[in-house]
Amino acid sequence: MLELFEGPVPVEETLARWYKEEDRSNYGAFIPFIGTIRDEDGIDGLSFDIYEPILNSWYDAWQKKAAASGAILKMAHSKGDVPLHKSSYIAAVFSPKRRVALEMIDEFVEDFKASAPIWKYDLRDGKRIYAEDRSTAIKGSGLLKVNK
Amino acid sequence: MVTVEFLGPIQKDTVSLEAATLNDVAEFLSTDAELKSWIETCAVAVNDTMVMDLNTTLKDGDKVSLLPPVCGG
Numbered sequence: 001m002l003e004l005f006e007g008p009v010p011v012e013e014t015l016a017r018w019y020k021e022e023d024r025s026n027y028g029a030f031i032p033f034i035g036t037i038r039d040e041d042g043i044d045g046l047s048f049d050i051y052e053p054i055l056n057s058w059y060d061a062w063q064k065k066a067a068a069s070g071a072i073l074k075m076a077h078s079k080g081d082v083p084l085h086k087s088s089y090i091a092a093v094f095s096p097k098r099r100v101a102l103e104m105i106d107e108f109v110e111d112f113k114a115s116a117p118i119w120k121y122d123l124r125d126g127k128r129i130y131a132e133d134r135s136t137a138i139k140g141s142g143l144l145k146v147n148k
Numbered sequence: 149m150v151t152v153e154f155l156g157p158i159q160k161d162t163v164s165l166e167a168a169t170l171n172d173v174a175e176f177l178s179t180d181a182e183l184k185s186w187i188e189t190c191a192v193a194v195n196d197t198m199v200m201d202l203n204t205t206l207k208d209g210d211k212v213s214l215l216p217p218v219c220g221g
Contacts (some may be wrong), residue, residue, distance in 0.1 A: 008201065030220070035221045048220070049155075049156050049157070051155050051156070051213070051215070052194065053196040054196055054213075054215070055195060057196065057197070073165075077220060077221075084220055085197065086218065088221065089220065089221040094187070111220070112220055112221065113220060113221060114218075115218070116218060116220045117156075117215055117218055118153075118218055118219070118220030118221075119156035119157055119216065119219065120219040120220070121157070121220060127151075130156075130157035131219050132157075132217065133217050135191045135216070135217035135218055135219040136218060136219065137190075137191070137216075137217045138191035138198070138215055138217070138218060139189075140191050140192070140198065140199075140200045141185070141189050141190055141191040141215075141217070142188050142189065142190070143170070143174075143188050143190075143191065143192045143199070143200065143201075143202060144173065144174040144177060144178075144192060144202070144214070145174070145187055145188055146174050146175060146178040
């Protein structure tokens with residue numbers, strides 16, 4: 001299930017709950033990735049906008065892909081403002097054996113970065129500034145460009 | 149009428165227009181100087197499904213969404 005939180009993702013509670021949810025599911029591997037807001041370039045934190053309909057369909061497609069390998073995914077992300085040293089993102093794979101989970105967490109997080117409809121803003125001096133230089137154009141972008 | 153919505157950091161209100169294909173939407177948006185740089189980097193969804201074809205047909209009530217470059221996590 002995809003979980004969205006207003007503000008930081010509660011890391012300890014979420015990881016403990018996910019672990020508990022699957023502790024009788026006979027998965028041999030549980031590999032979480034936890035993203036934390038770093039203190040860099042003088043920012044006060046980060047902020048996020050999410051377009052949920054497309055995020056949900058992207059996530060459902062990934063869950064089907066995981067199921068084909070006998071694995072499941074879990075993901076949590078923040079909406080709105082997240083201060084320094086807090087988490088905005090956790091992704092996790094549970095699988096029967098480690099190799100599937102190790103490979104899938106890499107592929108899943110990379111595709112998340114390239115495709116998930118989430119927009120990041122730096123919080124700086126009370127302003128919310130789009131992190132354009134760190135953002136990736138989604139595959140197929142520029143479709144509406146008219147060549148004259 | 150179809151509606152066009154601008155997601156994330158594009159500070160622009162939803163617009164409505166008559167359009168038979170995405171190509172009509174492209175022509176309409178090309179007249180807006182404010183949108184020029186966004187158009188080049190935006191992906192497009194119709195009714196929340198990503199599309200790759202400018203000839204995609206549209207019907208009354210369809211929703212076209214422009215998705216600028218993303219950065220989750």
